């Protein structure tokens with residue numbers, strides 16, 4: 001059997017076919033979701049340059065720190081209110 005003309009890796013799935021089973025599956029996925037959506041996912045997930053990776057990491061850390069700070073502030077406020085009620089009475 002000949003190798004797939006698309007991935008050049010697997011054998012074709014039918015005797016007269018030119019693509020393998022996996023590439024036919026890819027073709028069906030593209031037909032189902034649209035080529036723009038599939039390319040967008042591939043580019044966002046797989047093709048990420050270092051600068052973008054660093055940016056994403058920084059954003060992730062920033063949101064994590066903001067959430068922690070907010071939670072700490074909330075705890076502190078609760079503690080202060082509890083102390084105020086104790087000192088008032």
Ligand SMILES: [Zn+2]
Pocket residue numbers: 004005006007008009010019020021022023024
């Ligand atoms: Zn293939």
